Amino acid sequence: MTDKVKLTIDGQTVEVERGKTILEAASQAGIEIPVLCYFAHTTANGLCRLCVVEVEGTRGLQASCVTEARPESVVHTRSAQVERARRTILEMLAASVDLSDSPEVLNMLEEYQARPERFNGARKRQPALIDDNPAYIRDYAKCVLCWRCVQVCAEDAQYTYAINFSGRGFGTQISTFFEKPMPETTCVFCGQCVGVCPTGALKGKREFLFEQGISPDDIFKETRLRGKGKQSRKGPHLDRGA
Ligand code: SF4
Numbered sequence: 001m002t003d004k005v006k007l008t009i010d011g012q013t014v015e016v017e018r019g020k021t022i023l024e025a026a027s028q029a030g031i032e033i034p035v036l037c038y039f040a041h042t043t044a045n046g047l048c049r050l051c052v053v054e055v056e057g058t059r060g061l062q063a064s065c066v067t068e069a070r071p072e073s074v075v076h077t078r079s080a081q082v083e084r085a086r087r088t089i090l091e092m093l094a095a096s097v098d099l100s101d102s103p104e105v106l107n108m109l110e111e112y113q114a115r116p117e118r119f120n121g122a123r124k125r126q127p128a129l130i131d132d133n134p135a136y137i138r139d140y141a142k143c144v145l146c147w148r149c150v151q152v153c154a155e156d157a158q159y160t161y162a163i164n165f166s167g168r169g170f171g172t173q174i175s176t177f178f179e180k181p182m183p184e185t186t187c188v189f190c191g192q193c194v195g196v197c198p199t200g201a202l203k204g205k206r207e208f209l210f211e212q213g214i215s216p217d218d219i220f221k222e223t224r225l226r227g228k229g230k231q232s233r234k235g236p237h238l239d240r241g242a
Pocket of ligand 1: 143147197
């Protein structure tokens with residue numbers, strides 16, 4: 001058994017190391033597949049399904065971030081079926097999540113000519129912005145549940161396990177255990193969750209306050225002086241109701 005695999009992606013022959021995913025093979029061939037939950041430094045989980053591709057001879061579309069490149073397989077990354085699936089996923093996302101801080105997703109919406117108004121029905125609840133520590137804010141109205149933050153908080157990086165999924169259906173969101181304020185959890189404020197969040201749902205407190213027009217002096221006080229035991233779910237500069 002050779003350790004190389006040859007397959008065809010969008011008519012191009014690609015040779016990759018055995019064990020590589022279709023996403024990696026496509027990237028090696030210069031073919032871009034859109035991703036959202038996928039992040040190079042976290043374990044691929046196939047959650048968002050934006051990276052789906054058509055593989056001839058298989059049933060349904062395959063999430064390319066978790067599907068191994070098989071010898072002799074023929075892959076289509078932009079077929080009509082693939083485009084329709086991506087468009088629908090984007091429409092459902094935009095119908096239920098505030099994507100205003102996600103320029104990459106907004107670009108995809110345009111590229112795939114998504115019409116979120118097609119899903120003007122039941123909606124995800126819009127949770128209040130949580131401002132409970134001096135390091136970062138959590139605005140889960142902008143969360144696409146990509147799971148990256150949970151992964152870096154756990155085995156992919158920090159082994160801290162401060163956050164995880166909670167709730168079901170439209171009520172699903174990232175949360176701490178028993179929704180405790182972050183300083184009462186195992187969080188060590190390493191900031192890795194903020195670094196991997198693709199939508200601005202997690203944002204450094206200073207960046208957030210700066211965007212609100214707060215002066216550097218006040219930002220300094222806000223992020224230095226409010227320590228443990230002085231947290232609230234809604235900071236003094238937030239105008240969105242809890
Ligand atoms: S908070 Fe950000 S990183 Fe975490 S699941 Fe939501 S969008 Fe993903």
